[in-house]
Amino acid sequence: KSPDKLRKVIYRRKKVHHPFPNPCYRKKQSPGSGGCDMANKENELACAGHLPEKLHHDSRTYLVNSSDSGSSQTESPSSKYSGFFSEVSQDHETMAQVLFSRNMRLNVALTFWRKRSISELVAYLLRNIQILKQQLSGLWEQENHLTLVPGYTGNIAKDVDAYLLQLH
Incomplete structure (x- = not known):
């Protein structure tokens, strides 16, 4: 090369300085802000x-x-990492959906709490706990490779696995 x-x-870009700034509309700004x-x-x-x-x-x-087309050059960074970024984007969207649904559940529970309808709150929480147990079991069956990790993480994964076996 x-x-x-x-x-x-x-x-x-060039910075434009106005010769007569209006003192009424001037704001203090840090240079990097x-x-x-x-x-x-x-x-x-x-x-x-x-x-x-x-x-x-x-x-x-x-x-x-400035010369002819660079066909011998390496691939561009955007094509090199496009798979990674699409996976991260998909994971981000999934996490956003999970957090949205959790927030919605918490808002419903908070509404029951504020209305002082304890019986509805307890029934709602019991339904959600059963659903969450099912979702956790399904997720764990898909991704239980953490039990093979040595150390603290593996020990916690084994405890979670034992707990989930009790749920069945």
């Missing part, structure tokens, strides 16, 4: 939504090939 064939090109006040979760989530745009505009680095 000679320096003549590949050039590194860097684009940066980029206009985001991370004092609370709403701002953090709002700023996280703008993060890819900031990364896209602030400093872009591209490799420009």
Whole structure:
């Protein structure tokens, strides 16, 4: 790879300074914050939504090939890790669904608690415990390889396995 064939090109946006800033609308900003006040979760989530745009505009680095097409080059990082990222994305979506359903169950239980209808709360919890036991048993049968792990994790997995055998 000679320096003549590949050039590194860097684009940066220029900072614009207005000569007469309005003192009424001026905000204190730390230099690295980029206009985001991370004092609370709403701002953090709002700023996280703008993060890819900031990364896209602030400093872009591209490799420009000045010769013919580089068919002998290695595969791009996006194709190299696409399987990994799709698996992580699928796992993330599954976890989001699990957490959503758990949150919904907790909200229903909290509603029963606030209405002081203890009999409905107990019945609801018993139904959910039975469902959770079935789900845990099914999951454990699919993924019980943790019992083979030596040490603390393996010991806990064996205890869970013994408990689940009692459920059957």
